[in-house]
Amino acid sequence: AQSVTQLGSHVSVSEGALVLLRCNYSSSVPPYLFWYVQYPNQGLQLLLKYTTGATLVKGINGFEAEFKKSETSFHLTKPSAHMSDAAEYFCAVSARIIQGAQKLVFGQGTRLTINP
Amino acid sequence: DTEVTQTPKHLVMGMTNKKSLKCEQHMGHRAMYWYKQKAKKPPELMFVYSYEKLSINESVPSRFSPECPNSSLLNLHLHALQPEDSALYLCASSHPIAGGNTGELFFGEGSRLTVL
Numbered sequence: 001a002q003s004v005t006q007l008g009s010h011v012s013v014s015e016g017a018l019v020l021l022r023c024n025y026s027s028s029v030p031p032y033l034f035w036y037v038q039y040p041n042q043g044l045q046l047l048l049k050y051t052t053g054a055t056l057v058k059g060i061n062g063f064e065a066e067f068k069k070s071e072t073s074f075h076l077t078k079p080s081a082h083m084s085d086a087a088e089y090f091c092a093v094s095a096r097i098i099q100g101a102q103k104l105v106f107g108q109g110t111r112l113t114i115n116p
Numbered sequence: 117d118t119e120v121t122q123t124p125k126h127l128v129m130g131m132t133n134k135k136s137l138k139c140e141q142h143m144g145h146r147a148m149y150w151y152k153q154k155a156k157k158p159p160e161l162m163f164v165y166s167y168e169k170l171s172i173n174e175s176v177p178s179r180f181s182p183e184c185p186n187s188s189l190l191n192l193h194l195h196a197l198q199p200e201d202s203a204l205y206l207c208a209s210s211h212p213i214a215g216g217n218t219g220e221l222f223f224g225e226g227s228r229l230t231v232l
Contacts, residue, residue, distance in 0.1 A: 032218060043120075043206055043223035044159065051218040090158055094219070099166035100212025101147035102219045106158035 139207030
């Protein structure tokens with residue numbers, strides 16, 4: 001069965017510092033992997049996705065992630081944190097596909113705090 | 117138009133009330149989803165509709181009743197809820213995974229439900 005583990009429920013960095021949010025997955029088939037961001041009292045917004053092809057994936061707001069099959073990882077990075085990056089981040093793996101619709105399995109989430 | 121619109125944004129109901137949550141998208145997506153999210157937790161899948169047919173029911177209690185009147189609309193009918201059902205209810209939609217579509221989910225901002 002597919003699963004996702006996010007290391008660190010809370011990450012705190014200074015403004016301008018590197019952001020690194022860790023995600024490891026378990027999947028019996030080549031995975032589709034996603035990072036979503038959730039701002040307070042809002043829904044989830046897709047940051048980036050990996051399906052096939054290039055293993056370094058660029059997303060919105062300066063974020064990127066690298067798919068490493070040998071390490072079963074899909075860590076999210078941003079070179080320089082901004083105050084507006086403070087939010088909850090969820091890593092997700094596609095667990096099941098039925099008639100074209102997919103069930104996502106989410107990690108527990110990582111709350112990112114940015115210190116001035 | 118890349119929006120999933122949910123109404124109402126907030127709902128307070130008693131345990132004997134009947135209410136409905138509504139979701140609408142105009143992106144031509146043929147898969148629509150209901151997720152439940154408790155505070156500080158990841159979203160949990162409830163139902164999936166694919167081509168207007170219910171394809172996944174994650175053993176959700178019958179006091180939650182989904183309905184998909186057409187490819188753009190998704191409802192969640194609520195009856196005889198319990199206080200523990202209080203949560204953020206998120207609707208999402210996606211293209212079916214086929215022909216190069218990778219089926220990422222687009223989420224609405226959610227309906228925050230409080231059951232008294």
